[in-house]
Amino acid sequence: MPDNPTDESAPSHEGTWPEHRCIDCDLPVPYSTEPCPKCAQYVCDKHFDPTEGMCLACPKRAREQEDLKQPVTYELLARKIAESENRVRYDQMMKRRAFEERVQLQYRKELDQIRTQIADLFVNQEVTL
Known part of the structure; x- marks a missing residue:
């Protein structure tokens, strides 16, 4: 049920069905899921890479948009x-x-x-010059 009865587009948090869907597989995404920090899209755990900290589609999108870093050249290497x-x-x-x-x-x-030690020997007069 929407919070505001006049606003039909307001999301309902009362049901068990999440408000977000995975951008890649269209499966429901839980409320607690944060969006990808790079592209701000919601993805399921299957399409999120925790080691990179971004969704698996981000590198693909970067290639599509040609936002890749400079190519590896002999000079750079x-x-x-x-x-x-x-x-x-x-x-x-x-x-x-x-x-x-x-x-x-x-x-x-x-x-x-x-x-x-040498100074002590001289003081004790055990050694003379």
Whole structure:
């Protein structure tokens, strides 16, 4: 029954029949179903891809409307590979730098210990020049 008796087009939420239908298979869609965020169409669980977060028809519609991203070219592929290699080199450089800093810190600590031991020997006059 419509909320407003004069408005016949108002949806009725009293029945068990949902107000939306799947855009692809025309099956009823429950009230709790949210529309596809990309195309704002209601689809059933069968036609919704949760990993992509959009309905399965969106990529097809994008192809139909030619809203695809730029085609994969050799230059684009080469640039992506170079970026990946640069990231790997940068990560390796940072790891190497961190390792070298740890080694230098350990070296300084051991050198300080040796100098302290030598100074103690001089103070105790066990060693003379």
